[in-house]
Amino acid sequence: MMKKIKKIKIKINGSFKLVKYNTNLSDLLKTLKIPLKKVAIELNQEIIDKKKLNKQLLRNNDKIEIVHFIGGG
Amino acid sequence: MVSLKKDKFIVAGRNFKSRLIVGTGKYKSMSQCAKAVKLSGASIVTVAVRRVNITDKKKALLMDYIDPKKITYLPNTAGCFNSKDALRTLRLAREIGGWKLVKLEVLGDKKNLFPEMIETLKSTEVLSKEGFKVMVYCNDDPLMAKRLENAGACAIMPLAAPIGSGLGIQNQTNIKIIRKQTKLPLIIDAGLGQASDATIAMELGCDGVLVNTAIAKATKPFDMALAFKNAVIAGRQSYLSGRIQKNLMGSASSPSRGII
Numbered sequence: 320m321m322k323k324i325k326k327i328k329i330k331i332n333g334s335f336k337l338v339k340y341n342t343n344l345s346d347l348l349k350t351l352k353i354p355l356k357k358v359a360i361e362l363n364q365e366i367i368d369k370k371k372l373n374k375q376l377l378r379n380n381d382k383i384e385i386v387h388f389i390g391g392g
Numbered sequence: 393m394v395s396l397k398k399d400k401f402i403v404a405g406r407n408f409k410s411r412l413i414v415g416t417g418k419y420k421s422m423s424q425c426a427k428a429v430k431l432s433g434a435s436i437v438t439v440a441v442r443r444v445n446i447t448d449k450k451k452a453l454l455m456d457y458i459d460p461k462k463i464t465y466l467p468n469t470a471g472c473f474n475s476k477d478a479l480r481t482l483r484l485a486r487e488i489g490g491w492k493l494v495k496l497e498v499l500g501d502k503k504n505l506f507p508e509m510i511e512t513l514k515s516t517e518v519l520s521k522e523g524f525k526v527m528v529y530c531n532d533d534p535l536m537a538k539r540l541e542n543a544g545a546c547a548i549m550p551l552a553a554p555i556g557s558g559l560g561i562q563n564q565t566n567i568k569i570i571r572k573q574t575k576l577p578l579i580i581d582a583g584l585g586q587a588s589d590a591t592i593a594m595e596l597g598c599d600g601v602l603v604n605t606a607i608a609k610a611t612k613p614f615d616m617a618l619a620f621k622n623a624v625i626a627g628r629q630s631y632l633s634g635r636i637q638k639n640l641m642g643s644a645s646s647p648s649r650g651i652i
Contacts, residue, residue, distance in 0.1 A: 332443040332444065334446075334447075351446055353444065354453075357455050357489075359484040359487035360487075361484065364480075384484075385443065386441050386442060386443055386444060386484050386488075387441070387453065387454075387455075388439040388440065388442075388454050388455065388465060388467065388485075388488065389439065389441075389442045389454055390415075390416035390418075390419060390422070390425055390440065391415060391416060391442075391468055391470050392415030392418070392438055392468065392582075392604035392605065
């Protein structure tokens with residue numbers, strides 16, 4: 320029998336998502352195909368330096384916000 | 393002759409070609425927005441900070457339509473009702489690409505959208521200390537405008553009327569008083585309805601105007617964008633030209649000498 324891969328539950332922009340244990344923010348954003356130059360990222364209400372995304376391991380119940388510019392007044 | 397070429401519009405040490413700032417909200421499409429911005433001749437556009445749509449990646453991105461290298465993006469805190477949210481929004485905006493020139497807008501009432509000035513003042517102090525160049529949306533209150541200036545604002549942006557109302561400048565006297573008391577860029581933000589409103593703002597001595605709804609929601613947005621461009625230029629030139637005194641009685645334009 321295959322060993323079950325442990326997953327954690329995170330919240331991205333208000334929606335829940337299951338990701339593999341030991342995933343870092345950089346991996347996650349690559350999977351989501353997020354254009355890094357055009358966004359800012361918050362992890363649990365703290366802004367994360369885009370150069371240090373690979374050092375940020377995700378933990379269960381982490382809350383991530385990915386924002387960009389849209390039309391506004 | 394009054395030359396507009398030598399007449400500089402400087403905000404936070406940067407020289408901008410156009411005195412018209414336009415918002416990028418409320419358009420039918422991104423392409424419509426981009427075309428209207430182009431026709432307006434604006435060198436600054438306001439933008440909002442919102443969540444990326446992570447499920448629909450094909451959705452058009454603003455940056456694909458309006459190049460931030462060609463037109464200055466002015467991140468705005470529209471939709472924030474307290475200092476905490478406004479600070480969070482602008483810190484995120486700075487993180488996207490190093491934006492330090494920002495527009496602070498803290499609202500106090502969901503119906504009239506008037507600014508919450510206590511929270512606005514607090515936020516201006518914090519942001520200025522953090523190195524932001526803060527253009528501040530505010531009430532047309534000269535005393536509060538002075539406080540914002542003292543708190544480090546780089547531009548004072550009083551409303552003409554409630555956001556999106558199209559009512560035009562409601563309190564010209566206050567705008568004139570604010571003009572007299574400050575050397576900071578004074579920009580009318582919100583409430584304009586038609587091009588002539590922009591001309592009036594410029595004739596009062598304002599340094600610029602910010603328009604969104606009046607262009608985006610006009611029956612013909614492209615024509616209105618062009619009308620606002622011309623109106624701002626006309627108003628500025630008129631202001632610099634020195635208007636005549638107002639008189640109660642008439643004064644004939646033709647000489648009375650040689651009348652037959």
